[in-house]
Amino acid sequence: MNEIEIHVRFGECDPAGIAFYPNFFAWYDHGLWTLFETIGLDRETAAARYGILGWPLVAAESRFLSPTKEGDRLTLRTEIVRWGRSSFDVQHRLRRGDTPIAEGLEKRVWAAAKPGGGLLPLPIPEEIRARLSPVPAG
Amino acid sequence: MNEIEIHVRFGECDPAGIAFYPNFFAWYDHGLWTLFETIGLDRETAAARYGILGWPLVAAESRFLSPTKEGDRLTLRTEIVRWGRSSFDVQHRLRRGDTPIAEGLEKRVWAAAKPGGGLLPLPIPEEIRARLSPVPAG
């Protein structure tokens, strides 16, 4: 679980005066990279140590609960809520103070580039799961 | 139903060498505006004739079926697949030639700005539904 602040930019808002919705997904993506950063996992490490190009998306969804606009300082909470063999689900909760702004879910796969094009799913290393999973109490 | 070409830009792709996924939603949004354009509905008309600020999102989702990269020329097919009283669903299908690339669904609301902030859903005008609905066969 990780939290970051999103300071909404003017250029992320549209002529309706509210944040343009694809930017919510850009924030979610950034939230996951920042979560991985807390365990020292960046793009170079992912390539060198695990031979993957990253964790591309299989699916993504979001509900938009309340509009937000430039200058707003939001809190984005990012958490991995499911581990599969080579896929995992990431939950994102965005709020402004106590006001929920949006909730998102990404379905991603731990993948290398397939020779000839496309993506090759690989097993998620146990150490990655272990370091990002909640420690059971007791 | 409307189709547009998306010529994927280098700047829409990420260090993994494939289109960054929030851009798919930006393309979907553009597909809907272009669909509305076919019946002469733009932002100024929406404001002046109907008193709305637009059709903000309640929810959005996408499945990503095959990666795409800069230079690809994609076809985006956009269709309104459900009309509610003040909400509607928009389906997007993206393909490269015969290869499906992605499928998305947006849930939107026909809305004015609420005095004091927030969004006020309004009934979708009958003429809008009529002009964008499939004509039943005779």
Place this chain on the structure above:
Amino acid sequence: MNEIEIHVRFGECDPAGIAFYPNFFAWYDHGLWTLFETIGLDRETAAARYGILGWPLVAAESRFLSPTKEGDRLTLRTEIVRWGRSSFDVQHRLRRGDTPIAEGLEKRVWAAAKPGGGLLPLPIPEEIRARLSPVPAG
């Protein structure tokens, strides 16, 4: 003068693995909004108190001194370096630690919307200049 941190996002980088250059200008724009925020000037205040739609660009330029990539934490220093009657110049300096990354200059105009379209330059209020200008010593 104001400084903000830019945490470079994966989605702001391109297939060459470095930040896509238009994003530097998006950071510069955000730097200016954040500078204006320090004196309580936001879009609503600009519209309500001064009757302007903002400070659109007449020209912009940047030199790119060293590449930057996702995960980098940059410092952006933004300063208004010239006040004209209705125009002003904004200087931006971006660095990573002690390494200069980029330098930019924006030429902007304090402007209302012109009836019928286009932009109407207005005189910059004295209080704005005063609050954002260096205080002379002595």
Place this chain on the structure above:
Amino acid sequence: MNEIEIHVRFGECDPAGIAFYPNFFAWYDHGLWTLFETIGLDRETAAARYGILGWPLVAAESRFLSPTKEGDRLTLRTEIVRWGRSSFDVQHRLRRGDTPIAEGLEKRVWAAAKPGGGLLPLPIPEEIRARLSPVPAG
């Protein structure tokens, strides 16, 4: 010299109701890729045949002559106006019908990745210059 159409997207416009200025540079970049596409030069070819990662920016500038907004169909003319040994200048002219919208200039370098980080300028191949230079008359 190459021309493309830019169909301005709603999401490329900001709360002032006009195109957000960093997007002009994104269009310029896309104009150059499309110009290179006309001679069969894409990212994979650039890497495989010439060993470069691309043509990163040394500097960029633009003048903004008239605002543009979503739905506008612009014409972008892109031309390489100077060839150096490993650098070149790209001029971009953007218009809506006969109305000039913006003019930009990019200074780029033909470059490989330098081992250990940074960029290594390489000589521009003669065949690239030849195929993109105006044919002298007579």
